[in-house]
Amino acid sequence: MAGWLNLLAKAKQYAQRAISGEEITTKEVKKQCEWFLSNLEQQEKEGYPFYLDSGEVNKIQGILSLLFFATGLGVIGKSILDGLEDFQAFFLVNIFGWRFKADPRKYRYRDVVLFIPRKNAKTFICAIILIILMLTEDGYSEFYSICLDRELAGRVKQAMTQIIQASPAIEKYFKLSKTLSSPITCELTGSFYQARTSEANRNNSIQPSAFIADEIGAFRDKSNIDAMKTGQLSVRNPLRFKITTAYAETESIMIEELDYIRKVYDGILEDDRLFALLYYAEEGHEWDDIGLQQANPLRIPENYQEIRDNRKAALEKPSERTEFLTKHMNVFVNDVKEDPYIIFDKWKKCEVGKIDLKGKEVAVGVDLSLTTDLTAVDIIYQENGKYFVKAHAFLPENSLAARRERIDYRQMEKLGYCTITKGDIVDYNVVEQHIRSIEETYGCRIKVIASDPYNAVQMMQSLAEDYEVVLIKQTYGNLSPPLKSFRNDVYLGNVFYEKNKLLDWNMSNATTVHGRTTDDILLAKVNKNKHRIDLVVAMIFPYSQIYLVDKSVDLSKLTEDYLSMMGW
Template identity: 35%
Template sequence: MPSEYIKNHPAYRYAKAIVSGDFTSMAIIPEIKDIYKPPTYVIKQCRDFLQVADGENPDFCINEHKCRQIDGLLKLLIMPRGLQFGKPLYECTVSYQWLFYVAVLAEVYRSDPEKRRYERAVLEICRKNFKTYTVATIFIILFLTEPPFSQFFSVAPDRALSKEVKEAIQNTLSVSPLVYYDMHGLKRFKLLRDCIKCTLTQTTYTPLAYAANRFDGRLPNVFLADEVGALPNNSAIEAMASGQLNIKNKLGCIISTKYPKVNNPFESEVAYSKRVLDGQVEDQAIFSLLYEPDPEIAKEWITNPLAMAQGNPAGIEIQEIWDDLKKKHARALNIEATKTNFLTKHCNIMASGTYDGESYISLEDLRRGKVKGIDLHGRDVYVGVDLSMTNDNTAVSVISYDAKADVVDCIPMVFIPADRIEEKTRAERVPYAEYIADGYVVPCGDRTIDYKVVEDYVFSLEERYGCKVKALGFDRYNCLSSAQKWEEGGIDTVEVKQHSSVLHSPTKWLAELIADGKFHYESGNKMVEINFENAKCVYDTNMNRYVNKKKSNGKIDIVAATINAMYLLEQDVKLNTPITWGAQF
């Protein structure tokens, strides 16, 4: 059981309120308090924190000494500007910041109380919620508590953004004499033009800019990557992380709001964090607070204030921030040009001109269809293939339909280049080696896919599963040669045109089956969950819905292959429309 000190700590009270749904102990503004619902992934992270704080985790615990140390320093630091100017940070800190400070700095190994649990902290939060100042405060705390000669760095798209943390640190120290000066009146910190140095520990903090600095050769104990959504790639983050190999208490803070473009490094970090919180990937060293609206709430942003509330944890506690958000919401409704900025920066809703990148399905719905095993013996099956570029993932999806139960059983297989396993694992943060061992991924070729392995797998389906292949649907992109071989080998092949008018109906049917828990897949196959969670769908001008690879967060090969198979199934079974084999749709 936690001590009375921990049970009464603001971080514990916040996590308890988020998980229980009882917000009486939180200072939420009245108009939100009765309707507030926390984001799903924040609830999951708070649940993990409570397990540790309550002493139910065998590996980790809260170091009460470090927790008291954080509290003591926040009582000495003074807010340098804003609505709370002149007050101790202890009085100004909002609920989510308490959780962030305690979890990242005071959650430790039971076997070694001096070793912190978390090596990476991801904070997805809207503008004007003190995200940069939160990490600046962590830097000040670590200045005084990390080993001597530590090095801290911040990385941002340009020098001005990177120096925001430096300015926040300087401003806070300048108005906090009990921290800035020692008992003899000597300065504990040197505020230099390019860096800040703590003379007490000889620790140095240096702001870096993606556009102007090199990142290799650095040895950061702690680094901050700010506005990661605006970085062109994740090279700066990986360079910083690579420099931490010999550090005992390494820490990397990844923070950003949403950005209109889907393919950015922060979306990859968020997607990985979600997989960890969903239990798809085991990674005990990452902490993430993802303040973005749940998909069903995001769709209601025009009328539902929760779309703003879920992305603004500081806004729901500070009336002035909430009033400003309501003004911006009104402008977004009446001035089209302001809508994209409002949705992305103040709601954390992905938007590019319009809200056109919604999640395809709910992961919770998908998981309702998990089964221990699937038996296709003696059944008719339809095969969908997504043969992507030779150096990327390829998927083959085998589906069978039970008309009486209105259930689709699916067995997918993913193929990846054998020599790119480690590279893809690092870039996509998917444990491919584990899934290969489980039999859900097949490595083949060298740096490129060996299509013969894929072709032979399709030819082996009837013998492998004791089923009858009725037809195979494929996208002509990179697949014409293989399709010709399958056709010559006796498999009826159909080119499925990749157009919204063709794919809308099977895409919709598949989503309905998933929502009803009638799409079955093997419970151990995490690749299915990763691919479907990555998938984003958009609408064409006729409101036809289809999954869009460019707007999706990662690999969706299984989804694309399954939809190709679903098209054939729908034509042959649901719509009772005879298929002319070898035809193009």
């Protein structure tokens, strides 16, 4: 019992030091540490689905005691268990220790992310993960690492080989190979590891029990990772590791990954199967020792001094700054900072359980799409200077598999936040029927329907037979004043919206673009991560035109010439 407590004690110690501030680290790491300690308490509760398996932690500790460092300052020849840093123990205990109560063989965490800069033993931890998996997972399992080029792909295999050769108690159970394409085989389990380059077409016929996407910060598309994930469909206990340093790459898929992880930390999205440690210099600390410690959890004085020397050189030589920021501070350079439309914490304060529309005079906002974007229908009314909002989305069923956003739309539909229509494109008949049913469903009266004319002319002409309809051109002149006014109303506590996780996610994605010569703003139509903001757009339409501007278009005069003249 004392053995596994030693490893667990390191993990607990790291969590406690991070939370107290004694360990200088990032807000995301602190949050993960808070969850860890909270989960240790929750695991005893009936109905909590996960538990920390002490037997499995004990097994991992036993393996680590038989492995020895082959390289590293001051640790060569030392057992890995004895030389393991607290943050590394925290990482290993979490990914291998947490299990499902209903199936103790099943890992809680399926997606594991380690965002960490150079000189923090990234390749070492990859090697340890793979060796442990080869010794503990089901027989004849397949394990892979994928990287962009052969040189990088070979580093993990080289580290594994060095550790195995330095560990006589386990070396006899492994068959090593010299070429990159040849596998390392564990003769105890029949499992093997192979290093591969990230070529999606070559990765379609494999069945990885686990894979490590190494240096995915350099990846610009997900085809290779998707190929690996597809191969895991028939695997009982799939694991996916994403381990990387930052890059000077604006199209990196890791930027999108970081955005998703941070939304989970902020409570915007939920993902109990994700474990992530994000080490980087937080904004404002890229050039000081606080940022140095936040980004570099491996506390080796010689490394720190080298980083300080590189920092000094980078401050004096602009040509070296990108390399310093990406590889030592772990900051994506040229990642364009976007201005959030509304501070999300302030938006969440506007949430209420239910909006009662009975007897109210409401405005309806519509933002139509075909396939990728969401079609949004929002209902809003004003009373005593307060605004009350209810939102709903539509999307086509056949788009679900190919959507980039990691949103469980099936679950969102069950919660009543969206409707999934049959086919490849949104069924506008379903959308129109939804709008026409609003009065009967909620006992309210529609005063006006406001919509962007894009894709909407036919539906709006139909609705105009029974309702007042306003078409809105999305220009700075039309939307900048109401966008600012709505934001002010949110900050003043004048807006209330019915709880809706899909609307929350849209609001968290909403950023602004500015006019070239003015301080006017518009919502950015498409941001770099292809995130949706349609439910926010559909909220601004009725707010702007109905309560602030009150301009309308006579649909009886709506012609192609008129649309062309208006720039529609």
